[in-house]
Amino acid sequence: AVDAQRAADANLDHETPLSEVFEDQIACADIVLLTKADLAGAEGIRVAKEVIAAEMPREVPMLPVVDGTIDARVILGLGAAAENDLAARPSHHDGEEEHEHDDFNSVVIDLPEIVDVEALVASIKGLAREQNVLRAKGYIAVEGKPMRLLVQSVGERVRHQFDMPWGMRPRQSKLVVIGEHGDIDEAAIRARLGV
Template structure:
């Protein structure tokens, strides 16, 4: 499939408080009717960012097109939640024309970019660009984030984070993955400090990228969208502090697919089938959610090897189809047909 036929996605990265949500909100206001969807990687039980964006009232991005992923740092939960969410968006009768992904402040962008190479979505999506939002006053003072203690709390509250990099390394990873860097809140620092910060930023990035100064995240959609970077095919030019590690974020030797599950009657029976799949097919992880007859809440299931747990986590969205998605992850060569048959009973 050509790039023109694939839905473009923009990844927006930056520390907590850098102004990502404000940037996205302004982008919505200047999108000129383009049909957008937004994925917000929010933490905790109350999705503050999602609520802020929903209050925009932008016709081209209705409330149902704003999806919150609150189960952890996206770069650490790519296969578990991000992939099926993207598949659900592009499978809609009227799919979005562009997808915005606002990551958490702790997310390492490169693993997320690499996820677009997964077979299940590669032919239908492309990374139009990675936007790094920099808190200019904080970085100018060597703090990287406006409130480092809040970032530390964010890290402590997210059990899925499997990287514990110093903030400086996360900051550099965000810059080195970027196609466009937004120096936000430049009105709060002097012109000389702003120029010095721009030089420091460009010294970190190993390739030519544009740096844009902004106040209160005011950068038009015409600047942010349509970069055509195809970042998933340009990984070698986006170095990361994780590149030399033991492959904690690599997935080249693994595959993942999603099984769509209709409403079930007996959760215990489903868990027994999932356990038998894991044991018979050497599956590494199984995770997802399913509707249960007579239950308003969806049943979330998670298995590592043959160990499984489940819980009712949150209500089904009003008007949403009651069908579940089970993600199966293992080494390449899984017998997908046999696994699907067993899960579906």
């Protein structure tokens, strides 16, 4: 009954900001790259293609990608001439006189050098689970390691690897945490990260 009441209320925004971003990007796409294909598997890729195709206003190529590796020639110089076809690429905000772009918010957290990488990963997963954090990314100094730790997360999926030596750069750990506007609570994020 509550769902029916919500659906009937024209004053309620029925879509999340994230779903609007997804739909706007799909409407404008000339090619779709399906990242993390190795984690999704064949069935996951098939389902993703179905979901995306249902939102697409026209057929475009969809390519699975592993580790962000794709030949630049595939995605550059498509000759799509998107600027000649803007009417076929509508946005959720077309026709609006004014629109706020504060649906998402971020905070930069300075961290001390860490000792336990897995504890940091667990804390980042906890941010996604407990505080609806959508994304976190940054470079972290790990005690006793000459290389910086690159950390990237989407939801509870956290990836980390040592990417390059600190060299002459200061060993400063910074983590950017991104979420929907109402979900970013800097104090709670700091507490979860132990800073």
